[in-house]
Amino acid sequence: MRHLSPRTASAVAAGLVLALGAAACAGPKGSDSGSGSGSGGAAGKPAKGGTLTVLNSQPQEDFDPARLYTSGGGNVPSLVFRTLTTRNREDGAAGAKVVPDLATDLGTPSKNATVWTYTLKDGLKYEDGTAITSADIKYGIERSFAAELSGGAPYLRDWLIGGADYQGPYKDKKGLASIEVPDAKTIVFHLNKPEGEFPYLATQTQTTPVPKAKDTGTKYEEHPVSSGPYKVVKNENDGERLTLERNAYWSAATDEERKAYPDTIDVRSGLDSSVINQRLSSSQGADAAAVTTDTNLGPAELAKVTGDKKLAARVGTGHFGYTNYIAFNPKVKPFDNPKVRQAISYAVDRSSVINAAGGSALAEPATTYLPNQKSFGYTPYDHFPAGATGDAAKAKQLLKDAGYADGLTVTLTHSNDKDFETSPEIATALQDALKKAGITVKLQGLEVNDYKDKTRSATKEPGFFLAHWGADWPSGGPFLAPIFDGRQIVKDGANFNSGFLNDASVNKEIDEINKLTDLSAAAKRWGALDQKIGEQALTVPLFHPVYKRLYGSAVKNIVISDWTGVLDISQVAVK
Structure with a gap:
C-alpha cells in the first residue's frame, strides 16, 4: 500500500511504487489514451548521452531491493534493479499492464494458480559480466525475509508456503523450500493459496537477483550489484545523493522496457518542494535537463504555471490508483x-x-x-x-x-x-x-x-x-x-x-x-x-x-503511466 501527499507525493511510501513500463524512441506510445499526459518534451528525436538530474524532496533511502516496499521508489531503483516482471512503459492506461522483464513471459500457473513457473531470458548479466541465474533470484527473495532487511512488501511472506515462519538466509541456511530452482534459468514458486495476480507481485523489487557471494547484508545498499542499465557509483547520506552510470553489461536486446538514454543519472534529494519547482521552472544550466519524480505543483504554483504557455507545456499530468x-x-x-x-x-x-x-x-x-x-x-x-x-x-x-x-x-x-x-x-x-x-x-x-x-x-x-x-x-x-x-x-x-x-x-x-x-x-x-x-x-x-509536475526544458520523451502517475525516468532523454 502506498501513501502519497497531493503536494509532495513520494513515489514510494508507507505502503507503495512498482516496476516501470516503455515508450517509443520518437515519443511516448499511447499518448492519446486520455488518462495520462505524456508529451514529447523538448523538440528533436531522443538520443543517447548527457546527464539527467533528478530533483526530489524525499531521499532514496534503503537502496536495497530487499528493503524497498515496491520497485518504483521515484522510478530510480528500476534503473538498477530488474525484476521477473515489470510494468509496460507506456503513457496513460496502457502503462497499467504487467509485462515480462527478466522472465520470458508473465509466468505459467498451475491449474489452481498455486504454483507459478518462470523461465529467464538468455544473455542476462550483472554489472561485472557474470550471468544472472534463477538461484540469484531465489536468494534475493530469501534475504528479504531477514529482520535486518525489513521494509519490503509483505506479500511473499504471506503467499509462499512456509513464508510466515522463515527468518532469512542469515539464520536459516536451508532456504525456502517453496521456491525451487531446478536449473539456472527456471524458478518455481509454491503458494499456500491461489493467487492469479502473481505476475503483478513479480514486479516487486524482492524478485531482483542478488548474487550470494556479493551480499554484504545491511551495507549492500551502498553498492548493490546492478542487473539494470545503470550501476551505483556513489551513494551519499543514505540515498540523499545518488550517482548512476551505465552498466556496460546491460543489453537492450534483453530489455524492451528501459530506454537508458542518458549516460549519467544524478539524483539529488532532501530539497524543499518550492526550491525544486523554482529550479525546474527556471531551467538554468544543468536544471534544463532535470526532472522530479516526487514533487507536485501546489495550487498557487500551478496557477502561475498555467498562465505561462511555455511553462504549461512542461507540465506532466499523472493519475495513480x-x-x-x-x-x-x-x-x-x-x-x-x-x-x-x-x-x-x-x-x-x-x-x-x-x-x-x-x-x-x-x-x-x-x-x-x-x-x-x-x-x-x-x-x-x-x-x-x-x-x-x-x-x-x-x-x-x-x-x-x-x-x-x-x-x-x-x-x-x-x-x-x-x-x-x-x-x-x-x-x-x-x-x-x-x-x-x-x-x-x-x-x-x-x-x-x-x-x-x-x-x-x-x-x-x-x-x-x-x-x-x-x-x-x-x-x-x-x-x-x-x-x-x-x-x-x-x-x-x-x-x-x-x-x-x-x-x-x-x-x-x-x-x-x-x-x-x-x-x-x-x-x-x-x-x-x-x-x-x-x-x-x-x-x-x-x-x-x-499529479502535476514540471520537467526541464531540455527533457525529451515524457512518459507517465497510470501505474505510478509519475514521470518514468527510464524513458527520458536529454540529448
Missing part, C-alpha cells in the same frame, strides 16, 4: 447505525473538498472506492447521490429515521500535516458541509505519527476519521482485500480494515477472484465487489488525487 475517503468504525456510536453513515454520505460537499485539496486540477471527485481506472475494474456507481454540493435535506431525513431528529455531534479525526492527505483544510470543508445537515463536527487534529497510531489500531480507532489508500499494483485486489477482507483484521498490529467488515460472502468472492489468471476477467469482478461493498456505507469516497 489512489483514493481519499472518510472511514467509519461501526463499533463506535452513532456510526453503528447505517442510517447515520448514509446521512453523512449524502451531506458531503465534494466541491468544497476538492477545493480544499487544491482544486479540480489536483483532485477528481470520487463516489467509488476503487480508482476510476479500467485496470482496477472501475465500475461507476453512486449509492448516495447528492450532486457536487451534497444533499442536506436527504441527510436530515436519514438522521431523523435514525433517531436524531435534532441532529447530533460527532468528532472527526484528521492529521495536522497540511501536506498529508487528511489535512485540516479537508476536515474543515467537511465540518462546514455537515453543519448544513444538522451534524456538528468537532475536529481532532493529530500529528502524523499519532494519527497513524490511532487510526491503524483496532483498539484505539476513532469512529469517524479521514483516510487514504494507494495501490501496490493496478488491480482491485490490493485495494479491496486489505480494507474489506475480514480475515485481514489485525487486532495487535497495523489494521486497515477500519470498518471491521467480516462478511463471509465478501471473503469468498475475494478468494474466487484470486483464483483467476485472466486479469481482465478479475478486474470486472473486483469492480462488482466494490459496488456491493459500497452499499454498506463503511466509507465515503471523496477524491482521487491528480
Whole structure:
C-alpha cells in the first residue's frame, strides 16, 4: 500500500511504487489514451548521452531491493534493479499492464494458480559480466525475509508456503523450500493459496537477483550489484545523493522496457518542494535537463504555471490508483447505525473538498472506492447521490429515521500535516458541509505519527476519521482485500480494515477472484465487489488525487503511466 501527499507525493511510501513500463524512441506510445499526459518534451528525436538530474524532496533511502516496499521508489531503483516482471512503459492506461522483464513471459500457473513457473531470458548479466541465474533470484527473495532487511512488501511472506515462519538466509541456511530452482534459468514458486495476480507481485523489487557471494547484508545498499542499465557509483547520506552510470553489461536486446538514454543519472534529494519547482521552472544550466519524480505543483504554483504557455507545456499530468475517503468504525456510536453513515454520505460537499485539496486540477471527485481506472475494474456507481454540493435535506431525513431528529455531534479525526492527505483544510470543508445537515463536527487534529497510531489500531480507532489508500499494483485486489477482507483484521498490529467488515460472502468472492489468471476477467469482478461493498456505507469516497509536475526544458520523451502517475525516468532523454 502506498501513501502519497497531493503536494509532495513520494513515489514510494508507507505502503507503495512498482516496476516501470516503455515508450517509443520518437515519443511516448499511447499518448492519446486520455488518462495520462505524456508529451514529447523538448523538440528533436531522443538520443543517447548527457546527464539527467533528478530533483526530489524525499531521499532514496534503503537502496536495497530487499528493503524497498515496491520497485518504483521515484522510478530510480528500476534503473538498477530488474525484476521477473515489470510494468509496460507506456503513457496513460496502457502503462497499467504487467509485462515480462527478466522472465520470458508473465509466468505459467498451475491449474489452481498455486504454483507459478518462470523461465529467464538468455544473455542476462550483472554489472561485472557474470550471468544472472534463477538461484540469484531465489536468494534475493530469501534475504528479504531477514529482520535486518525489513521494509519490503509483505506479500511473499504471506503467499509462499512456509513464508510466515522463515527468518532469512542469515539464520536459516536451508532456504525456502517453496521456491525451487531446478536449473539456472527456471524458478518455481509454491503458494499456500491461489493467487492469479502473481505476475503483478513479480514486479516487486524482492524478485531482483542478488548474487550470494556479493551480499554484504545491511551495507549492500551502498553498492548493490546492478542487473539494470545503470550501476551505483556513489551513494551519499543514505540515498540523499545518488550517482548512476551505465552498466556496460546491460543489453537492450534483453530489455524492451528501459530506454537508458542518458549516460549519467544524478539524483539529488532532501530539497524543499518550492526550491525544486523554482529550479525546474527556471531551467538554468544543468536544471534544463532535470526532472522530479516526487514533487507536485501546489495550487498557487500551478496557477502561475498555467498562465505561462511555455511553462504549461512542461507540465506532466499523472493519475495513480489512489483514493481519499472518510472511514467509519461501526463499533463506535452513532456510526453503528447505517442510517447515520448514509446521512453523512449524502451531506458531503465534494466541491468544497476538492477545493480544499487544491482544486479540480489536483483532485477528481470520487463516489467509488476503487480508482476510476479500467485496470482496477472501475465500475461507476453512486449509492448516495447528492450532486457536487451534497444533499442536506436527504441527510436530515436519514438522521431523523435514525433517531436524531435534532441532529447530533460527532468528532472527526484528521492529521495536522497540511501536506498529508487528511489535512485540516479537508476536515474543515467537511465540518462546514455537515453543519448544513444538522451534524456538528468537532475536529481532532493529530500529528502524523499519532494519527497513524490511532487510526491503524483496532483498539484505539476513532469512529469517524479521514483516510487514504494507494495501490501496490493496478488491480482491485490490493485495494479491496486489505480494507474489506475480514480475515485481514489485525487486532495487535497495523489494521486497515477500519470498518471491521467480516462478511463471509465478501471473503469468498475475494478468494474466487484470486483464483483467476485472466486479469481482465478479475478486474470486472473486483469492480462488482466494490459496488456491493459500497452499499454498506463503511466509507465515503471523496477524491482521487491528480499529479502535476514540471520537467526541464531540455527533457525529451515524457512518459507517465497510470501505474505510478509519475514521470518514468527510464524513458527520458536529454540529448
